[in-house]
Amino acid sequence: MKQVIAVKLEPSQEQYQALLKTVEAFNRGCQYAADVAYQKRLANKIALQPFVYGTLRSEYGLPAQLAIRAISKAVEAYKRDKRVHVQVDPHGAVVYDPRIMSFKGLTLVSLMGLNGRELVPMRYGAYQAARLDRAKGQADLILRDGTFYLYVTVDLPSAPPIDPQDVLGVDLGIVQLAVDSDGQAHTGDGVKRCRHKFQRLRRGLQKAGTKSAKRHLRKARRRESRYQRDVNHCISKHLVSKALAGQKALAIEELRGIRDRMRAMVQKTQRYERLSWAFAQLRAFLRYKCEAAGIPLIVVDPRNTSRTCVVCGHCAKENRRSQSEFLCRQCGFQDNADFVGSVNIRRKGLEARAAVIPPTVSAVAFV
Ligand SMILES: [Zn+2]
Known part of the structure; x- marks a missing residue:
């Protein structure tokens, strides 16, 4: 690898x-x-x-x-x-x-x-x-x-692939960076705080427009990237070791699904670009850590993962009441929307074991 x-x-x-x-x-x-x-x-x-x-x-x-x-x-x-x-x-x-x-x-x-x-x-x-x-x-x-x-x-040597008995579904989002199908959440609060701080700083420094302001801005941007990278390393490492401990494959959505959702939530292009980049990085980390550990990484079609009821299977846009709330219009099942998403991703992962990412991963140059 x-x-x-x-x-x-x-x-x-x-x-x-x-x-x-x-x-x-x-x-x-x-x-x-x-x-x-x-x-x-x-x-x-x-x-x-x-x-x-x-x-x-x-x-x-x-x-x-x-x-x-x-x-x-x-x-x-x-x-x-x-x-x-x-x-x-x-x-x-x-x-x-x-x-x-x-x-x-x-x-x-x-x-x-x-x-x-x-x-x-x-x-x-x-x-x-x-x-x-x-x-x-x-x-x-x-x-x-x-x-x-x-x-x-x-x-790097890659571990021989495990023979997974189950799939751990992971829903990647903005509010909760990652929620898995066991119901465990990795919060993005720290990243968001850091990003907001950076944005305030940027507005101030851009107004100033001096050379030293630009230098400060570069420094702050690097600090934000470093922090983001640490969080992504931490989340991906944790998910992979959890999958390994349970002898499970990991399932995530195609990037497209995450992008569409982000676009709906994030209006300003600049923020979208950064978030998009951060997600691509998290996926890249997940990918190579999975490969090193011999964990199959399954990429599933994102369609309807956030609007399908995990109890009765009823699929409707109205099931998703808000960013965080899921309420089935048919059977009344209610839970956190990201968790519901990850359970659907797990189900799709179980169905689509064929869509495993090929073993040779190209270089990861995120630094
Ligand atoms: Zn239902």
């Missing part, structure tokens, strides 16, 4: 400048290669190479392997959509492989730059440390908010 972990780099001032120059030259070269790929309609790196390699070396100053990497990146971008003339981000990722990057012990990484190799100090936590020895030698050098990171691809 592939996963991406983020390692913060702590270059000296000189190294920082060297890395920055490398990133900029790499992306300029990449733009040039993308231009030629577009003009000549070449979606194959072997075919493109003779046209651009010499220039990338001599005019853009790229070492041989970085020139090859720039060509690959340009071709991949062109292949994604051949109608579009690709614009490369001047500070986009530099793609490293074992020929131009190697770890030196646990604290240093050697990275090829324009002027040869730089031995750059790294910093990371226990989580990353436990996984770094599984690095496959591929990494992206990323510049984010003025700090360099290596996004390292690691290959």
Whole structure:
């Protein structure tokens, strides 16, 4: 199972400048290669190479392997959509492989730059440390908010899949971040408080509009993201260990269902975007933690999960009285609406064991 972990780099001032120059030259070269790929309609790196390699070396100053990497990146971008003339981000990722990057012990990484190799100090936590020895030698050098990171691809062992005897349904929402079909709720109060605080802060700082206000805003945004990520890690970890303890599969709704509900609740686009992103992250965490633990993750059709009675099966929009209240118009059954949703998701999960997400999960680059 592939996963991406983020390692913060702590270059000296000189190294920082060297890395920055490398990133900029790499992306300029990449733009040039993308231009030629577009003009000549070449979606194959072997075919493109003779046209651009010499220039990338001599005019853009790229070492041989970085020139090859720039060509690959340009071709991949062109292949994604051949109608579009690709614009490369001047500070986009530099793609490293074992020929131009190697770890030196646990604290240093050697990275090829324009002027040869730089031995750059790294910093990371226990989580990353436990996984770094599984690095496959591929990494992206990323510049984010003025700090360099290596996004390292690691290959983690996955547990053999369990043979589930039951399904734990999980309803993901805004008020309650996650409610499972055992009736256990993971509240989103903390996240909401944090988000509201950030919004107040943003309004104030945007009015001020100064440089330091912008810096404060960036900091606050990072703090909010970190907090959100911690909550998502915590919820997904808890759900997966619960499923494992009970030898159950996990069932969640397709993202579409969650999006539709969110759209109804959240008017402002900006808030919607952030919430949407947070949910995608929670799902990504659930997905890879499930895979690591051998828990099947079942994705079910969201239709009617919030309006079907779990006792008599009566399905009507009117059954859902409010965000939190469910009252069946036919049999009078009454309970928390999110819990009813999760019970319906469990039922659908039991019915649709076929819709298990394929085992190879693509990289999770949420940091
Ligand atoms: Zn009913």
